[in-house]
Amino acid sequence: MLVDKDTETTIKAIGLKNALEYNGRARTDAVIAKIMACRVDLRRDLKNLIPEIKEIVQKINVLSLSDQKALLEQIGGAKVKQEGRTDRSYAHLPPLEYAEVGNVVTRFPPEPNGYPHIGHAKAAIIDEEYARMYNGKLILRFDDTNPLNEKLEYYDAINEGLEWLGIKPDTVKNTSDDIQLLHDYGKKLILNDSAYVCTCKPETIHTLRAKGISCECRKDPNISLDRSKKMFSNSFAQNEAIIRFKGNMSSQNTALRDPTLFRIIEGDHPKLHKQIRVWPTYDFAAPIEDSLDGITHALRTKEYELRNALYFAILDRLNLRKPFLTEFSRLEFDGIPISKRKIKQLIENGIVKSWDDPRLPTLMAMKRRGFLPEAIRKFVLSLGMTLAETKPPIKTLESLNRKIIDPQCRRLFFVKDPVELQVLGAVSKEVVLRNHPNNIDLYVRKVQVSNSFYISREDALEFFNTGTEFRLIELFNVKIVEIKSDSQNQVFVAIQTGDEMKQSTPKIQWVAKEDAYPYKIIIARELYRGEEYNKDSLEIVDGVAESFVSSLNRGTMIQFVRFGFCRIDSNEVAILTHR
Numbered sequence: 261m262l263v264d265k266d267t268e269t270t271i272k273a274i275g276l277k278n279a280l281e282y283n284g285r286a287r288t289d290a291v292i293a294k295i296m297a298c299r300v301d302l303r304r305d306l307k308n309l310i311p312e313i314k315e316i317v318q319k320i321n322v323l324s325l326s327d328q329k330a331l332l333e334q335i336g337g338a339k340v341k342q343e344g345r346t347d348r349s350y351a352h353l354p355p356l357e358y359a360e361v362g363n364v365v366t367r368f369p370p371e372p373n374g375y376p377h378i379g380h381a382k383a384a385i386i387d388e389e390y391a392r393m394y395n396g397k398l399i400l401r402f403d404d405t406n407p408l409n410e411k412l413e414y415y416d417a418i419n420e421g422l423e424w425l426g427i428k429p430d431t432v433k434n435t436s437d438d439i440q441l442l443h444d445y446g447k448k449l450i451l452n453d454s455a456y457v458c459t460c461k462p463e464t465i466h467t468l469r470a471k472g473i474s475c476e477c478r479k480d481p482n483i484s485l486d487r488s489k490k491m492f493s494n495s496f497a498q499n500e501a502i503i504r505f506k507g508n509m510s511s512q513n514t515a516l517r518d519p520t521l522f523r524i525i526e527g528d529h530p531k532l533h534k535q536i537r538v539w540p541t542y543d544f545a546a547p548i549e550d551s552l553d554g555i556t557h558a559l560r561t562k563e564y565e566l567r568n569a570l571y572f573a574i575l576d577r578l579n580l581r582k583p584f585l586t587e588f589s590r591l592e593f594d595g596i597p598i599s600k601r602k603i604k605q606l607i608e609n610g611i612v613k614s615w616d617d618p619r620l621p622t623l624m625a626m627k628r629r630g631f632l633p634e635a636i637r638k639f640v641l642s643l644g645m646t647l648a649e650t651k652p653p654i655k656t657l658e659s660l661n662r663k664i665i666d667p668q669c670r671r672l673f674f675v676k677d678p679v680e681l682q683v684l685g686a687v688s689k690e691v692v693l694r695n696h697p698n699n700i701d702l703y704v705r706k707v708q709v710s711n712s713f714y715i716s717r718e719d720a721l722e723f724f725n726t727g728t729e730f731r732l733i734e735l736f737n738v739k740i741v742e743i744k745s746d747s748q749n750q751v752f753v754a755i756q757t758g759d760e761m762k763q764s765t766p767k768i769q770w771v772a773k774e775d776a777y778p779y780k781i782i783i784a785r786e787l788y789r790g791e792e793y794n795k796d797s798l799e800i801v802d803g804v805a806e807s808f809v810s811s812l813n814r815g816t817m818i819q820f821v822r823f824g825f826c827r828i829d830s831n832e833v834a835i836l837t838h839r
């Protein structure tokens with residue numbers, strides 16, 4: 261046996277499963293396919309592995325069905341653990357409890373009430389990674405049961421966001437597709453006295469819930485039956501009645517104090533328009549949809565933890581299959597609002613102009629700013645399934661992004677707050693500049709220079725005041741000897757001090773006067789400092805760039821030397837991605 265113990269266990273487990281599915285006879289090709297799907301790390305050794313797999317399959321096929329079953333049970337746990345660990349892209353996700361290869365179904369259930377942000381990316385990536393890890397299925401389910409919040413443009417935005425992240429769901433559906441079914445389950449709960457129609461005023465409900473006291477509506481199931489008929493036949497007005505779960509009004513867990521299952525909402529739903537007025541809450545729709553959709557593992561953020569008991573209680577009373585629930589921590593950054601509600605407020609109040617404003621954590625904004633989906637995926641996986649409340653530093657995401665873009669970005673020159681530098685005796689010539697110090701695929705560019713350049717005021721003043729020699733990158737060394745001023749401009753005059761490259765000489769970027777192109781760079785910072793809106797969250801830096809920059813398409817990633825990585829946003833504007 262050439263393979264290691266762990267690999268052997270995986271082959272055995274997959275072989276046994278296949279055998280049990282086909283009356284005791286495993287098929288070698290099916291087993292190989294499955295192994296390749298869930299053990300990416302073995303693909304390279306496929307040639308050597310095939311004889312080993314054949315041998316194991318032969319041994320399995322001579323066993324009786326009951327022996328095969330017993331053997332699979334014996335190694336089941338080890339197998340799952342192994343598969344969770346070995347594929348490198350899953351490095352940070354622990355194995356899922358009770359997961360079986362081929363039988364895992366996860367779901368990503370966003371509400372189409374806004375543009376997707378990095379918090380959604382985290383959930384969707386985790387859901388997808390687990391589905392792929394176990395060779396299972398991912399369902400994208402639009403959780404659209406509140407017509408007041410949902411819009412068609414948001415369904416599209418979520419689809420586009422997922423596509424950008426490289427996430428391909430196996431099935432796409434809407435909770436609203438199942439609205440009649442959900443109504444039927446609601447009626448069933450009323451019939452078996454597990455829910456009731458409450459017509460109390462919202463304030464009364466609120467007060468009684470806080471005190472842990474039930475209302476009159478809870479007492480007589482016949483009254484509820486009557487009222488529910490009225491409710492579903494649209495005889496109640498909005499806010500006149502809700503359906504509540506019969507939980508436990510004195511429970512320590514307030515989520516169980518008779519939560520709302522259905523409410524009447526008058527609104528134009530993006531898919532069902534005005535057909536439906538009685539809408540289920542997330543608390544009611546989620547467990548039923550998960551159960552009926554065949555979800556094996558429902559992964560949700562930690563803030564739902566208190567509602568897990570309710571999730572299971574609803575399924576219990578309806579006698580429906582229960583998925584496993586697993587939590588992970590919600591993604592938060594300092595100073596960046598990661599909630600659709602907060603982002604919406606910023607837009608409505610005119611503080612932020614659009615959903616792709618580079619200060620926002622929406623996927624549109626992150627794309628516009630220059631973050632790559634690969635970096636976001638790596639970042640999410642680096643956080644793993646931890647429940648820790650600590651906020652991950654945005655620097656981690658930046659450094660993962662930098663590692664990917666650094667080898668692919670042209671190094672170009674931008675000069676902020678430019679001043680003129682005249683170099684005495686410099687001759688007009690064409691210089692060839694390398695676009696990248698070691699990626700030769702990025703070629704070179706040619707720039708016409710004479711004796712007049714732009715450098716930044718900050719550099720010029722510093723070198724003049726300290727008398728320091730400095731180097732114009734790829735040109736020559738100079739020293740500023742004089743500042744000439746007229747009424748409007750300062751012109752710095754320098755002499756050449758040689759061509760020799762010296763380690764200690766500061767090297768600065770420049771733009772030839774003839775080649776200068778007015779340019780702006782947008783710098784996005786945290787929207788909040790503590791609780792306060794950060795007035796400096798959006799800075800626009802004016803300067804000049806090489807005219808070459810104007811020929812680059814929107815979306816091109818570049819690095820402005822001594823400034824940072826940027827994404828071209830338009831002919832005259834780039835956005836700083838990060839330093």
Ligand SMILES: [Zn+2]
Pocket residue numbers: 457458459460475476477478
């Ligand atoms: Zn009531």
